Amino acid sequence: MSALRQFTLDGSFAMKRGTLQRPTFAYETWGQLNTERSNTVLVFTGLSPSAHIASSEDDPANGWWEDMVGPDKPIDTGRYFVVCVNSLGSCFGSTGPASIDPATGERYRLHFPVLHVEDIAAGGAEVLDHLGIQQADTVLGASMGGMTALAFAMLHPERARQLVAISSSARSLPFSIAIRSLQREMIRRDTAWQNGNYPPDAPPVTGMQLARKLGMITYRSADEWAERFGRERVTDRPPVDHPFGMDFEVESYLEAHAAKFVGSFDANCYLYLSRAMDLFDATDHGGSLEQALSRVQVKRAMIIGVDTDFLFPVEQQEELAIGLQKQVAEVVFHRLASIQGHDSFLVDMDRFRPVMARFFSG
């Protein structure tokens, strides 16, 4: 899952709190940079995806937004040079808590500095520098990636002409903080976590599974689950008399998906990225949301939210869109009626493709 391209900074990288020596930044690209170097779409990801947003010649496996990025797709790689960054702090190529600290020769683990969304955004700026790109046409992200895109637009205002933030927010609210804090606690309470010092081949599997299941519960909507599962019982096994066997399809669905995730994501990286979302607050950059958003210098912005998202409620996207209107000449706000909740941007392609295509053809 490591991104195809990487480079290592020859020196130090200042984080919001702390410094990294010679960090690596990983990314993937699609399409061609034009001669004016003006057609870049810089994409930041959510917490768990890698930089593999779409298939390519070098890696033909389907990416996590395969339907959105490619030739003649809404983000048309015949026209745009798409760069997707693996988040600093993640475990798919960029430096994070699972990487080796050059100062000690050991993994960083909990010695990694407290991670902020702003640091991930700064990593994106490093990738642009590395590619010799002064300004991206568009900086884009969904979920945590939307926070990162917003941070990028605030902190590097001259480096993006357009901003797209999907199912995201200008700050985390207590409900989402409580959910994520509990997910982190599930991992920390797993005795296998060992205060972050688990051996790479014996991670805190139980805690990660529980955390992932809670994540999945919050990524979709109750309505979708009612449609998908109803009260269907598990059919591939006889009814059990063990009082806590799996009774319902929804339970076995969660089990199967959590198992898949746990093998691929490092627990400490998960903890750092999860907390970065809680700590993010655009108002840190100016005292009020209005002040903070006045830093944004993009010419055009699109904010998308989904009615059934209860992790990043659509009111948060509306707040962001309204805030940006004072500053940005053209702000498009879409409130989509998807029933797949927070994850809609990954699955409800029939609703997302048209609005993305319209924006990127404009």
Next chain:
Amino acid sequence: MSALRQFTLDGSFAMKRGTLQRPTFAYETWGQLNTERSNTVLVFTGLSPSAHIASSEDDPANGWWEDMVGPDKPIDTGRYFVVCVNSLGSCFGSTGPASIDPATGERYRLHFPVLHVEDIAAGGAEVLDHLGIQQADTVLGASMGGMTALAFAMLHPERARQLVAISSSARSLPFSIAIRSLQREMIRRDTAWQNGNYPPDAPPVTGMQLARKLGMITYRSADEWAERFGRERVTDRPPVDHPFGMDFEVESYLEAHAAKFVGSFDANCYLYLSRAMDLFDATDHGGSLEQALSRVQVKRAMIIGVDTDFLFPVEQQEELAIGLQKQVAEVVFHRLASIQGHDSFLVDMDRFRPVMARFFSG
């Protein structure tokens, strides 16, 4: 927390699946049974409360619905004889997994039969029998208690003249099942659980704390938490550099409340009651909701739901109210605009008192 009154059946008690020998049923009462024995309000509780609904001479401690039950309160104990039943399977007086099995002299633990909401309702009927009451004026419950009241009205149709169900439903949907299943898994995955065989003084504290925190997250609403906590940081300690210390007030609130719960509730009892809610489906009694509700013979019903409840969404109460209208002469349905989510009936007294008072004075 054990209820003040108890009796032990002299014989066996048939459950939906399984049989108990000589179970104990615990309850408390307020007010006086009238000479016609016709003024009883039979109350079933949610998962975690005891039968101590209100203070009394025998136990002056405040009850969990102190503002609702008492002299000149909405359920006026000058007029009604209020009986609150400790649920079968719970740990506050009635027989449950933490009780001694007379056949073995050991705690039941996981040898307790699979518990169904219908069994809890049947326990309520035993309490009425014990008190020599043929028909309750009203059977009432909120949350799991509302499911139980409905089961009681379906299975013992001649034993209640009125039905009140609050923030409840005719069956659990996959979203709530997923939440509760995950709560149970948190407890089961705690190594201290030991497949249910933990010593009474060394319960699975970690699992119970995690489960309770998730419960609290789902009992309230995101809007209420935004109002209460905003992004307030924990103030009673210096900012910590430990990457996963507690940052936000909402985290320390959850911590404090979970700690309180864990000391008082038995883990196996929690597992049984939680799963009973998942298994409840009124349509088991007739094949369709319409068929099932046609069993109900009450003269009057009140169904109350709350806009911000996402564990028992208000659409479920609406479905129940509409279903009952075919059968019941007078159905009152209230959709209240409380922002405290599922727990509103416990805390938003200004909204709940008037509708309850109107119903019980009518």
